Amino acid sequence: MADDTVLITGGTGFIGQHTIIAALAAGFRVRAAVRSLNREEEVRAYLSHGGVEPGDRLSFVETDLVKDEGWAEAAQGCVYAIHSASSTPSGNYASEEDWIRPAVDGNLRLLHAARDAGVKRVVLTSAFGAIGAGKASLGRPFTEEDWSDLDGPIAPYQKSKTLAERAAWDFISDEGGQMELATINPTAVMGPALGPDTSHSLMMLKGIIEGQPGQPRIQSCFVDVRDVADLHLRAMTDPAAAGERFLATSGDALWLVDVAGILKERLGEQARKVSAKEVSDADMKAAAETDPKMRALLPLLGIDLSASGDKARRLLGWHPRPPAEAIEAAARSLIEVCIINV
Template identity: 80%
Template sequence: MADDTILITGATGFIAQHNIIAALAAGFQVRTAIRSLDRSDQVRAYLAKGGAEPGDRLSFVETDLLKDEGWAEATQGCTYAIHSASSTPSGDYASEEEWIRPAVDGNLRLLRAARAAGVKRVVLTSAFGAIGAGKASPGRPFTEEDWSDLNGNIAPYQKSKTLAERAAWDFIAQQGGGMELATINPTAVMGPALGPDTSHSLMMLKGMLEGQPGQPRIQSCFVDVRDVADLHMRAMTNPAAAGERFLATSGEALWLADVAKILKERLGKQARKISTMQVSDIALKAKALVDPRVKGLLPLLGVDLSASGEKAKRMLGWNPRPPADAIEAAARSMIEVGLVDV
């Protein structure tokens, strides 16, 4: 197994970098896809910050989600592929199509190339956005049986992740040729940032740390990026994971005001700007009239976003960190790499 080569896409991304670190630690050869080879030294620097010095066990290949070039080279000789590259909410996209096309077409490009190269299994980094968006809470924690409602009030990012994951499962069913697929659907991803290319989930902490006046009545489940990477490894190598989705989430859902309290308790003076007050729905709706970014939060007000990670624990022996530890690690790393002004 240690001689196997893994393709991991999206090398500049938060989750992908931790996936690379986990794969190297497990002894694999890693080929990573990146949109521009000019950033390969930067990625190596981020990996070094995470404790990985791979030398020649890591190689780079240039690919683009919207172009065919490079994908055959990327997948050639690989036993497994982890596809983490996708459009994220940190991108600047003018239309819904600009979200959806890279996500859907990128998945299909990777899957076609992987099938042609004889890749055994692809692990797709999907999202909770493909499970619990555009719909009311089911009255129980969301599970892998749930899918987001494309006809509901759903953001472009969540819509893109839903369509992209469905396209991947349809491809495997109709054209997979025996290739296996598993998907990982993380909730809000915390844990240590290795550099400024970070998860959009971490940005919810930025406003808190920099002194936003209170927290909206919104909740989320959380998971540490290191545990997300561990779950990718388990889904890649465990025979039972073929054909399965896995929610990556730890513990109960937390209101953002509770997240602020965790940071207050754990960060000392570095949390001096944080408000633990909860902003009223009326005040938030008034602000949404003049701020489009706030308007996008309104569908989440008061929604129960509880989700269960029991399937991954039961089937794959996954044991994630408590959410408070993941949140603390994220905040400390953001301060260290200069992502926030405290």
């Protein structure tokens, strides 16, 4: 019902902020969880940039994925919870455990608190990284039935998302009581940035626009952050979403040279530094001998990462924007907030 309170974690994040906007627009009250209450004014400024002035319909609470304090208070009185907080590739982590423990333990802290507070349903922001990582091309699009291969060539972030989502489903099965769970698994998230807290997907776009010398033979599906937020709200309220995973993805997979072409076509002079040249796999492997960042990309070269968003469309009536529109919106916003130097 409208006016119910929704706990949304990751309130300083790209997806979290757009989900706050979507929940407020739908008439809910929002309790945003952040690691430091010192960031409330900053988050409100981002939301204002997005056209929202929520006043007292938005409140803030302090939680940390690696600490027990604050979670019970955060969940108290909430009908729903959307858990978008997680370790991200923009972080600086010394070991694989630095990725995995906050993701897994943070999910469990939220789920314990939500269950004990009588929350009806939790929507967990997972990732395509929990579906299609560590695998060769399937010869078909990835779906919600797929899980990443932890024994394959999988990056720490993708491994953390896989283990964290599995831990969440195990919790619901073993000790979730009457509480329901749904997960959203976005592919590369584009769309408008509201401020400097963006995503690793947008940082990929930054490199292309600022003139990296060519595009590796890497493919991805894309989705607009506004549509990801909308899907979270649908999964939160629609009875059909209980116990389900939903891939958030729009249109066909694109190679990075295709993304470069979209930028050159839509941005004109602002895309003058964009290279439409494709870097050969051989050149990537040569660069990887001395560059760890290049080395991390090698398992992705040439892999078909097509994914299907049909389930969300069929069950929840979700209708996302085309990927080119999402990519253009992301690029223009990054230029506007001075994250990209054109």
